[in-house]
Amino acid sequence: MNGNALDLAILVLVPPLLPAVIARTKAFFAGRRGQPLLQPYRDILRLLRKDAVYSRTTTWVFRAGPLVSCATALAAGAVLPLSASRHAGGFSGDIVVFAYLLGLGRFFTMAAALDTGSSFEGMGASREAAFSSLAEPALFVALAILAINARALSFAGTFGALTWSMWGWNAPVLLVACLAIGVVLLAENARIPIDDPNTHLELTMVHEVMVLDHGSVDLALVQYGSAVRLFVFGALFLHTVLPHLEVSHSTGAAILLAGELAVAVMVGVVESVMARLRLPRVPQVLAGAGLLAAIGLIIQLARSAR
């Protein structure tokens, strides 16, 4: 099978599995059995069969929100190497495109939330804007560390440079980058300790409250899109953490899938052992991750200049 076709198939089909794995992990810790692994797929199919209800106060922006955020998540996944570091979607500068695709999706989610005119959704959008303005620099600086480390502006180049020997001599800086990406992964996917995806309390929500008014196909797109975003961040995290290996597409795909499952289990474990942060603490954590990444960047620059 063509490697790129394999990547695409994985990107499109696998993501809804991850929320189910997280839920199962949490269920294990709670002493419950948990939902079937295919439940998210069933939920999405069920939602696709439903009719939508739109408030009269909303405009096309409201309908565009889920569509754009889902599409941008898929596009971000397409520019990211999945089963191997060389792939059809890669080009010089894809790192920047990746970050901005996710930013565009976030912008439309927030715009759709504001479009409803609901005070809840406005509050969620305001929180999301505040937090992502701190999460984005953290991600960018972490990606900059990787780019300078590899002297390349593409994912293929940066990941290709992360070999065993590179980890051997540049581990501290790379670890800092991994940590920042890990924090951004939890923040961007609205997971504990940043946000609680399972709460029903609107006043505490960040991401979930912005999609409260969506139903049917829109909600299916929202759920699918957030699963894809989790998958994409998981892949980014894995490629950064795992030293680069020259393997075939199928082996690479197997490593990727195993890694994604491990990331989902890790997220589930984090959610099972700690409480959510108080909301004013969240910017401090994100700014802290950004600051740490900035220090890593300075060290990286000093090393590269030598």
Place this chain on the structure above:
Amino acid sequence: MNPADQAAVAAQGGEPRRIEMGSIATHDPSAFSESCVSLCRGGARLSAMLTIPTPAGADVIALLLRDHEGRARLLRMQVAAGGEYPALTAHLPQAQAFERELFEDHGIHPVGHPWLKPLRRHAELEGTVREDRTVPSPGSGAAWPGPSPRALRHPFLVVEGSDVHEVAVGPVHAGIIEPGHFRFECHGEEVLHLEIQLGYQHRGVEGLMTRSSEARRLVVAESVAGDSVIGHALAHCQVVETLAGAEPPMRAQVLRGIALELERVANHVGDLGALCGDIGYLPGASYFGRLRGEFLNALMEISGNRFGRGLLVPGGVRFDIPEDVRRDLLARLETVERDFHRTAELVFGTQSVLARFEGTGVLTEMAAEQLGLVGPAARASGCDRDVRRDHPSGVYRFAYIPPAVAADGDVLARALVRRLEVERSLTFVREQLGALPEGPLRVPLGAPAGDCLAYSVVEGWRGECAHLAVTDAAGSVAGYRIVDASLHNWFGLALAMRGGQISDFPLCNKSFNLSYAGHDL
């Protein structure tokens, strides 16, 4: 009152809880206000206010409790129809709900009350009311000249400014909870002011209590708040027994105590789990949630109902704890208690949990004192009051449960008070199960005394449940007043939110866990 009756009534508590109506001195309105205020300045607090419509106007009786002495005082005034009196609330914020109710239901105007917003019937009274509207008075069915609709129209307090925004929550909520409307005035994430508007659950409980047969009254009392079945049923049964001058057998009193404490434990454990759930702390939510079921099941084994419905009856209890069930319960309670202890150690030892609980929703002791808070919420703010110790009745006259008091008044304090109360209540339940007195379960009740007032206060799990009943000359109920802890405590939640984060509201709300139904009646 004959001597035997007097002895029986006295045995209910340290002092008689049945008083002939004629022996309650009637004050004129201004003297009534003055006495109430001076008594409360001397350490008493307003527990309940009962209003009975009379042909000339209304009879208002206030029950004031002096916790540190374990004594009660009744003050009475007569107001003409549509009359007025100097408001207590101007000096005693704790009277605010009672006086709003007096104005709304009976048209009596407390002059100088700072905020005469309808307490319950705003939806019915505001906006759609006609100028010639009259409020039917409960009980007599006679029309009562109500307050003018303009006086009842009371918009939400609004904070003005360019960066201030308003968030309206409810009365329809996202979860399966009771209806209530919360209006937040916010500056960014900070809450400047929270206004709580209730009344959506108003069912006319007190009217039902006066109109219904005794068998039905018991069922209504059990339904005042679905999670305080034993608390309100016990308060009601004690009122009926006091009126009849009867004392239930010792075994029944012990069984009632066991049921009340099991109810307390089940609710406190459930609350601790819900607090963990609100901050996304999964282990606490799951383990406490499971343990809550264990205590509800214990109640079910005793009464056949997980919430203890049908267990209590005036004169005693309906069901016994047989020897085999007693042993089984004792053995099970021991394991469950160990599990509770382990889970509590885990939760209160987790830093991320403490970080959320500590300093959230602080209610100062002064505010709690002034608002007349009761129950665990008051004790968490440092107000050392517990009906089981201060005004003991039933088994609590013989068994002492040390009240759990904390000083900080934050969510952590309210959680810690619950934890301590669970532990102490379980010790009590095990002690009582270990030495159940023998004897009958019920005594037959005589006819209720006529022209009397009887009251009873019970420390339900949420706080004080106060029931007052007044009988007419024939001994049938002419007026009945129920005060759930929620009526005192809702305002405490509103104050605790001031200056807090709006995202912390659900957590803070859960730490009070007040009843909408108990407030709205």
